[in-house]
Amino acid sequence: MIDRIRNTARRWLADGTVDVFLGFRKRPDGTVVPVRIRDASDADGTYFGDGCVHNLMGLVDLRGEEKVGVLLKGCDGRAFVQLMIEGEVDRERFKILGVVCPGLSSNDSLEEKCETCRYNTPPVYDELVEDEGVESWERGPVYDGLAEVESMSHPVRAAYFKNEFDRCIRCYACRDICPLCYCEECVTEKSRPQWVEVGVKPSSSFYWHLIRAYHLAGRCVSCGECDRACPVGIPLKYLNRKMSRQVEELFDYVPGTDPDATPVLLEFKEDEEHVLCPGDGS
């Protein structure tokens, strides 16, 4: 698998198919980092395996001119498709090297985001590499952790989230790492009007996390990058999962899986009054 990735990257860079290739590199200490290579001779330094958790779509310059080759797992591929249907990436500018992801582990256990993975293969790609014995899968939804929160009373839920958000240092790593958070000017940096207070306070952090989750409703592809990037361990996954579940239940939409879809909040059906009073207690 790694050989095929290296060969493809080398070929694309050597024949000018792409100007830059985004992949992974394993450092001598065993950690894995994303890498941009521009020289075909560097292709041997690329890697794929445990540790390649990063979503490389979060590192792409969406508005650049260069031809980009990029290695995408299933979750990363969903980010690509969602960006594509939102008109943010030009399919022609990208050469996608898809991998049929076997699921990634750290310390001998499967990454949490891989346990709940639904699509291990990118929905669109130019070339696909797979390991023997790893098949493409499409699995049903897993929305872990929501029932625990929903079993609490409303004031207790608010206290639970307040307690989690209180640790927020407002570094905005969750936003910056997110492949779908591409606004050139984020609402949190706007001052006319200033919807999100700048100071690090319980109420302003609570507000920030609400609007972040809402802006990703119907767009989050469950790549888990926000959760991984958070330096203080805020469980952003619950908010994202809640929104994903609602979007799937109400609108039968799973972000980033259909290259021909319209983003869920940019369309409607005339006959869907039932969405206002869903029967799941929300």
Place this chain on the structure above:
Amino acid sequence: MSKERDRGYDPTIVGLLCNWCTYAGADLAGTTRIKHPQNMRAIRIPCSGRVSPHFIFTSLFQGADGVFIGGCHPADCHYTSGNYYARRRFALMKSLLDFVGVEPDRLTLEWVSASEGDRFAEVVTEFTEGVKALGRPNSLKRDGLES
């Protein structure tokens, strides 16, 4: 903003009313002197599709006990489809707020036409009673979060 008085918990409700339907419906309720609770502060907006999540979040953080959104009935939107978009967005906003601790009774999206003064009074009364029944400030009120 919310006051405990002799007559009990007296909630403050922010009303975001569509200019073409619900705002006119509220006007009609007033001119025909239909009685309904006075807790709602009406804000006129061009369309229910104009409602940004910030309007709702900010209302709640600043202490409103409930947020009422009024729009044209489906198929009657002055701008053809603003209320349909509003419906999808509202459904998600409400479930997100529910998840983090805001009771669903604090938020509603109602369709009231310009000719439905009686219906306006009815839905506002029902909503206000629902908020009153909760009997406490909303969980996201800034003062509460900061204390």
